[in-house]
Amino acid sequence: MIKQILVLFFITMVVFGQYSPKSFQLDDKKLSKIEGSQSIKDVTPSSNSIIDIIATDNLIILGTSSGLSLSEDNGENWTNYYQREPFGEDGITAIGYNNGIIWATTGKTTEVNGENLPEGTGIKYSTDNGITWTSIQQPVDSPGDSSITYGINTLRALPVTTKINNISYDIAFTKNTIWISSFAGGLRKSSDMGVTWERVILPPDNLDFISPNDILDFSLQPVAGKFGKESWLNHRVFSVISVNDSTLYVGTSGGINKSTNNGISWKKFNHQNQANPISGNFAVGLGYNKANNSIWAATWKAEGLEEFYAVSHSSDGGENWEVTLPDERAHNLGFKYFNASDFHVMVPTDKGIFRSKNNGNTWVQPTSIKDTYSKIPIVTNIFISAASNRLNATDYYIWVGSNNGLARLSETNGFWEGEWKVYLASNDIKLDETYAFPNPFSPSQELIKIKYGLSSASDVTIRIMNFGMELVRTLVQNTPRGIGGQFEFWDGKDESGKIVTNGVYFYRIDSDALSKPLFGKIMVLK
The missing domain is CATH 2.60.40.4070 (Immunoglobulin-like)
Structure with a gap:
């Protein structure tokens, strides 16, 4: 199974710009529109491994290990795209929703020299709630794409010519621009709905800032090899969010990078370069809390001896970080909003789902998650995703995804209290089977x-x-x-x-x- 590290996206519109990087053209055969069907409805999602959740008023979007699942009635019925074009049997590695368009990045496991490795299989989007889909192949470079112009510099850049390890773990949106983050492929952007892609320069491990006017001498290179000896953790990209018309945050194996000028210049935050730093440099997930404009991150231990697993959050744009849930391996961030300033934070981890109503000072877990009527429980400690949507002035749904099922809480009785509905995907069973x-x-x-x-x-x-x-x-x-x-x-x-x-x-x-x-x-x- 593909190791998938994903985040929820709380994104606003942003204007994009960058100094003349090289673009990579996909040929016409790599962009295709495929008719779908929503006539087949299921009572559960297609998988019990719920990688990511987006919850709007009534539309629920799930990224799962067995494809995409959509519900337009808050989970009463599901449209599952597993084994349907253009998804086939690929897993979902990231999902997004922007201006009424549903986005999904996909991947699969491929055996290479006896080793199972992740392979990116592209990006799909639908402008009509899943009726038809446009499919884009995974962005790759040509062997000659070995340099990038960045301001006054021409930097060497490792051409990523394979889809192996080139898997998109996150997707975000700014005005007229799509951003994807990939382990091998790095941070990329497209301003033409995925027809062409451009690589985006981030600081190497030995620099905390870069600007197009700096004199720079490094390669864009996530791993060492024949191309060169450089192997930058900060070029292995896993998460990306946008906050406003000019601000982006990008999580890598080397820290969290911030741009306040539409991705042109970057400042890096990590465990080693701040007085009040993030817990660990491996930023596997990012979340934006729109209630108080804070940044939240699932920060794992990377290579530093003093780094540790935790959740890190900043209320001053990344200059200082508070650390909570030490030693917990968080996968994602979710928020429940009551009004402009009142919120709860939800963190799915390897030891259950945590929730805080006081900005991470204290955390509460549900005593159990069991369907109110069928009594079927969620029987795992590993939770991967969380989201919430508001039904009316007083009622909310909370959604939590695990590696062993999806649950929806109609919370009307208090903190973690209310009516639970558990969705457990399984094959149909005949009598006496x-x-x-x-x-x-x-x-x-x-x-x-x-x-x-x-x-x-x-x-x-x-x-x-x-x-x-x-x-x-x-x-x-x-x-x-x-x-x-x-x-x-x-x-x-x-x-x-x-x-x-x-x-x-x-x-x-x-x-x-x-x-x-x-x-x-x-x-x-x-």
Whole structure:
């Protein structure tokens, strides 16, 4: 599975400009418009791995490991684009919404010399809420694109001629301009809806500022190789947001870069060059809090010995940073706005979803996330995305995405209290059939879900057995279950509460509603 590091985008319109960088023309075959269809509606998104969420008044946009999912009625019905043109079976690596246009960047895993590596597969956008799509191939350079003009300088630039490791992790918008951030491809912009792309110069690791009038001598180069020995962490780009008509923030493996003149000059903030710095230089996600004009970042440890994982936020444009949630690996930022100055911050992490109503001074997690009616829970600690939309003057939806399902909270009873709806994607089940997913599964990260169908309401018993058919755990015994599709969950533990060893396990389902016992196989990989 592709390692995807993504952010929510809280973006306003910006005017763009830069000193004459070289552009890279895509040929006509790389830009195509494809008819889609919204006639097929599903009750859940296409995947349980929810990479990113954008929530507007009624339109919900999900980027998932199995393509794009859209809902125009706040989650009652979903249009899923997995295995449909132009998405195919690619995963979504970033999503955006600007001036009524839906954007998605895509990627897949490709085997290269026995190693699975991420490959960028392009950008898609729709101007009619997903009915038709325009597909753009992943921007790449020609072998001769080895220099860039930046003000008074002509700088060497490593041509990125492959889509391998050239995957777009974030997308942002300014006036008439699209910005994408890529590990190998760096920061790029397009002012013609993706027909051509231009590389954008950021400071190398040994410079904190660059301006077109400076005399500069470095290469635009994220990794060392035959092209040169330079390997700049600050040229490995992962996140980008725009704030106003002239201000951009870009997160890299080397810190957070800020431009106040439309991407022409840049100032770099990192753990080493400020008195009150970010926690770590690997800025995997950025968020803009429009209620108090603050910048929030999921900042991970990069290479500095004193760096650490946390969330960093600044109320003075990056000059000083406050650090909260130390040692938490945050993936994303989300905000719930009540009025012009009242807000909550939401942070999805590897240890659950956190929320603060006092600008990060204290944090609260939900006691559990379980569907109010079906009782199906979100059974994971890994949360990746969060968003909120306002229904009316008093009612809101909060959306949280994990690696094991999506949840929507209709919050009317207080902090993290209200009616939960859990969306769990699974294949249709026939009566007298069963399967388990995800399979293989890792007990340290998730629970495996056992799905089965009953022809009538009946008591159910489910037992887990090892490869020698010895009893490991009784999940449920003579427990009442209703007609139709059912779920049970196993945490990978035996009767004594210990996590089982790696290997193959079997489960058996017994019920009077079944014509015969049902059997399934589970692979445990820690």
